[in-house]
Amino acid sequence: MKKKPELLAPAGDLEKLKVAIAYGANAVYLAGKNFGLRTRATNFSESELLEGLYYAHQNGARVYVTLNILAHNEDLAELPKFVRWLAAVGVDAVIVSDPGIIAIIKKEAPDLEIHMSTQASVTNYAAAEFWKSQGLTRIVLARELSLDEIREIKEKVEVEIETFVHGAMCMSYSGRCLLSNFMVGRDANRGDCAQPCRWKYKLVEEKRPNEHYPVYEDDHGTYIMSSKDLRTIEFLPDLMKAGIDSFKIEGRMKSVNYVATVVNAYRQVIDEIYEKGDDYSFDEKWFDELSKSSHRHFTSGFYKEKAGPSAQSYDSSHYVRDFEFVALIREVEEDGVTAIIEQRNNFNLDQKLELLLPGGVVKDAKILIMWDMEGNSIVSAPHPQQVLKAVFDSEVKPYGILRREK
Incomplete structure (x- = not known):
C-alpha cells in the first residue's frame, strides 16, 4: 500500500472524542453549539472544544469542526466571530457546504483549512476541480458514488478525497431532504432532522379516514424509505488502492460503545492491510465485532453497484442490539x-x-x-x-x- 488513509471518527461530545482517539482515530469531526448538522447531539461549548482540541493535539490527532448547515440569513450573524475564534484556537479544518459560509471564512480567517461537506453533493471530477480552485483542500464526496467513479476523481484532481465507510445512510441524495421540514417543521439541512424516513407508513383513503392500509414495498413490511447502515470493512483494500485519503465513520449521535467498537475494528483492519499488502486476507471476525454495537442491517452502499432494493430495510427501522x-x-x-x-x-x-x-x-x-x-x-x-x-x-x-x- 502506498499510504495509510486517515481514520476519521465522530465526536458528538467530549467523552466520545477521547474514546475515539483512544481507539485509534487519526482525526475527529465535531460541532460547536451552532452551524453543524447534528443539533441534537450534545456538541461542544467553547471550553469543551478547547479541551478536546488540546487532548487531540497532545495525542497526535486532528480536529475538524462542522459548519455544514445550508445557512439562512439569521444563521450568519454570529458566524464571523466564531470563525475567527476557531482559527485563533488552532482547529485543523472546518467542514462547509454553503458557498456563502466559504466566503465568510476566507474573509475572516484566510488561513483556515476548508473541507467541502458531503452536503454539497460532489459527484464528478469537474465539481471537485471547481472547489479546489476555490481554495478547498479536501472534498467529502457524495455517498452516491461507485468506487470506479471515486478512483477517476482521485486520478484527475489533485485534492484530498474523503468518503464514508461506516454508519447510517440517508434515503435522500447526500442528505438533502425536506421531508422532516414538511412533516414536523424540523429542518434537516440545518441540523434538526426528525428522520421521518424511518417511520412506519400506512395509506388512508379520503372517505375512510379511520381505515389504515399498510403500504407494502413487498411482502415483508412497510418501511419503504429506511436505509440500511453502510459497512465497508470487508473491502477496505479496494478503497485504499483507490487512493482515498480519509475514511469517515458516521455517528455523532451514537453511543460511546459504538464509537469504540467501530473505530477499533476499522483501525485494526487498516493497519493490517497496510502491513501485509497483497498478503492480507479479511477475517470475518470483524463482522461479529461490528455487530456488537447498535446497528441496522448492513449494506455496501454505492461502492460496488448502485444501491437497489437490497439497500433498504422493509420490515423495520429499529436497531439491532445483540x-x-x-x-x-x-x-x-x-x-x-x-x-x-x-x-x-x-x-x-x-x-x-x-x-x-x-x-x-x-x-x-x-x-x-x-x-x-x-x-x-x-x-x-x-x-x-x-x-x-x-x-x-x-x-x-x-x-x-x-x-x-x-
Missing part, C-alpha cells in the same frame, strides 16, 4: 486491575462480561469485587451512570468498554 453496553472504565490504579467505572446499563457482580480495550484487545472479564464511592461493598449497579470502584481478574485500561451479550 450486545449491551454495560460500563465505561474511567480511571485505572497503578496495580492495573482496580478501576473507577461508570455504569451504562444495570449489571450484577456475577454476570459474564466482555471487555474491549484500546489497542484492540477483546477478552472475557470478571469483576471480583466492587464498591460504591462511599466505600460500601455492592453486588449490583442498578443506578443510571452510577460511578463505582471495581477490581478485575486481569489488567484493564482507561476507556475500556464493558459489554454483555443479550
Whole structure:
C-alpha cells in the first residue's frame, strides 16, 4: 500500500472524542453549539472544544469542526466571530457546504483549512476541480458514488478525497431532504432532522379516514424509505488502492460503545492491510465485532453497484442490539486491575462480561469485587451512570468498554 488513509471518527461530545482517539482515530469531526448538522447531539461549548482540541493535539490527532448547515440569513450573524475564534484556537479544518459560509471564512480567517461537506453533493471530477480552485483542500464526496467513479476523481484532481465507510445512510441524495421540514417543521439541512424516513407508513383513503392500509414495498413490511447502515470493512483494500485519503465513520449521535467498537475494528483492519499488502486476507471476525454495537442491517452502499432494493430495510427501522453496553472504565490504579467505572446499563457482580480495550484487545472479564464511592461493598449497579470502584481478574485500561451479550 502506498499510504495509510486517515481514520476519521465522530465526536458528538467530549467523552466520545477521547474514546475515539483512544481507539485509534487519526482525526475527529465535531460541532460547536451552532452551524453543524447534528443539533441534537450534545456538541461542544467553547471550553469543551478547547479541551478536546488540546487532548487531540497532545495525542497526535486532528480536529475538524462542522459548519455544514445550508445557512439562512439569521444563521450568519454570529458566524464571523466564531470563525475567527476557531482559527485563533488552532482547529485543523472546518467542514462547509454553503458557498456563502466559504466566503465568510476566507474573509475572516484566510488561513483556515476548508473541507467541502458531503452536503454539497460532489459527484464528478469537474465539481471537485471547481472547489479546489476555490481554495478547498479536501472534498467529502457524495455517498452516491461507485468506487470506479471515486478512483477517476482521485486520478484527475489533485485534492484530498474523503468518503464514508461506516454508519447510517440517508434515503435522500447526500442528505438533502425536506421531508422532516414538511412533516414536523424540523429542518434537516440545518441540523434538526426528525428522520421521518424511518417511520412506519400506512395509506388512508379520503372517505375512510379511520381505515389504515399498510403500504407494502413487498411482502415483508412497510418501511419503504429506511436505509440500511453502510459497512465497508470487508473491502477496505479496494478503497485504499483507490487512493482515498480519509475514511469517515458516521455517528455523532451514537453511543460511546459504538464509537469504540467501530473505530477499533476499522483501525485494526487498516493497519493490517497496510502491513501485509497483497498478503492480507479479511477475517470475518470483524463482522461479529461490528455487530456488537447498535446497528441496522448492513449494506455496501454505492461502492460496488448502485444501491437497489437490497439497500433498504422493509420490515423495520429499529436497531439491532445483540450486545449491551454495560460500563465505561474511567480511571485505572497503578496495580492495573482496580478501576473507577461508570455504569451504562444495570449489571450484577456475577454476570459474564466482555471487555474491549484500546489497542484492540477483546477478552472475557470478571469483576471480583466492587464498591460504591462511599466505600460500601455492592453486588449490583442498578443506578443510571452510577460511578463505582471495581477490581478485575486481569489488567484493564482507561476507556475500556464493558459489554454483555443479550
